[in-house]
Structure formats: structure tokens, C-alpha cells
Amino acid sequence: KQEVTQIPAALSVPEGENLVLNCSFTDSAIYNLQWFRQDPGKGLTSLLLIQSSQREQTSGRLNASLDKSSGRSTLYIAASQPGDSATYLCAVASGSRLTFGEGTQLTVNP
Amino acid sequence: ETGVTQSPTHLIKTRGQQVTLRCSSQSGHNTVSWYQQALGQGPQFIFQYYREEENGRGNFPPRFSGLQFPNYSSELNVNALELDDSALYLCASSSGLAGVKETQYFGPGTRLLVL
Numbered sequence: 001k002q003e004v005t006q007i008p009a010a011l012s013v014p015e016g017e018n019l020v021l022n023c024s025f026t027d028s029a030i031y032n033l034q035w036f037r038q039d040p041g042k043g044l045t046s047l048l049l050i051q052s053s054q055r056e057q058t059s060g061r062l063n064a065s066l067d068k069s070s071g072r073s074t075l076y077i078a079a080s081q082p083g084d085s086a087t088y089l090c091a092v093a094s095g096s097r098l099t100f101g102e103g104t105q106l107t108v109n110p
Numbered sequence: 111e112t113g114v115t116q117s118p119t120h121l122i123k124t125r126g127q128q129v130t131l132r133c134s135s136q137s138g139h140n141t142v143s144w145y146q147q148a149l150g151q152g153p154q155f156i157f158q159y160y161r162e163e164e165n166g167r168g169n170f171p172p173r174f175s176g177l178q179f180p181n182y183s184s185e186l187n188v189n190a191l192e193l194d195d196s197a198l199y200l201c202a203s204s205s206g207l208a209g210v211k212e213t214q215y216f217g218p219g220t221r222l223l224v225l
Contacts, residue, residue: 004152031209031210031211032210032211034213034214036216041198041221042218042219043114043116043200043216043217043218043219044153044200044202044216045216046213046214046215046216049213089152089153091152091153093209093210093211093214094210095166095209095210096143096155096158096165096166096209096210097143097155097158097166097168097210098143098145098153098155098202098210098214099155100145100152100153100154101152102150102151102152103152
């Protein structure tokens, strides 16, 4: 059974800081890994998708890496802004489902 | 391009009642998945529909059932509601073949409260 763990559970940083969110998974037989953002009480917004054959993806200030053999992914956020405050979820895709971690709640203080 | 929409946005029911949640997939998408997200937790997979057929189911009891229509919209039905069914219910759609090889696009969710 696939298990996904995200560390840390919560993170508070000052504006402008670079930060890294971590995700680990137990079964490397995945199609892809997707990072999502969730604002309080809202749905999920897809940030980045990394195929299992890829090592990283970039979008603006976001960079996500994938090491499938070790079951790890990181989401790097450069020059953080208060608008980045949200919960960040990683999810691994296999079969017909996404398996999610419990998320990292990020607060960026002005 | 219209995104994934869900209705209603909020719902209050009492134990033992039945509820139907609705999802309209993004234009051109033929696969719909449903997830349950309890407060403070990650979403849990309920089931997926591909071209009107169930294509995979998570660890949920049979009182959770679904449908997908020819226009690829979908319904989630929950019978005999329990307090623990209180959660945010998320719908996701994608294109291509069945499964989750493509990017999943999520709707805003339906918040269900069972009293």
C-alpha cells in the first residue's frame, strides 16, 4: 500500500526567504508525482507534475525534483511572498488513484 | 475553457439521510475521480469513472456510489450518512486514457456537514 509523508507539517518563514518542502513515498512504481496548493476551505490547484522518467520541473519561482529510486520529492520555492501562504500537498499517481500526503501548511510573514 | 465545477458548495444533512453531490468535468475530459478530504488531512481516493464505467475504487463502503453520464459529468451518492462522512468532497477530471497518467484538475469541492 502506497504511503506518502510530508515534512514539515507546518512552516513559518519571513518574506523573501527560499524554502524547501519535502515529500516521501514508499512504492516507487508510480506514473508521476504532482504538487498541489490548497487555500483554506478551497479545492486543489495543480502547481507542477513530474513524470516518473523526469528529474525536475520548473514553473516561475517553483522547482520540483523527483528521485524515484529513493522515494523522495522536494518543492523549492524561491523568494517567498505572503501570497504563497497555503497548504502544499504532494500526490503520487499509480493505477487509477492519487495518493496524497497530509500537506505542509506554509505561512509567509510580511 | 470551463474548469471543473461542483454543486452544491455547502450542504448540511442529518445522520441516516442520503446525499447526492454533482461534478461537471473540464471541457474535453472523459475521466472523473472523487476524493474525500477530512479536516486537516490529505484527500482520500473514493473511486474513478472512465467513459461511464467505474475504473478503480478506494477503501470506502458500498453506501458510497457513483455515476458518470454521457457528457462525462458525474454524481457521488452517499446513503445512510454517518457523522464521519463530514468532509470536503473533491472531484477531479482529466483527459486521455483511464487512470491518473495525466494532470488531474480539481474542482472547488462540496463541504458536507452531517449532524
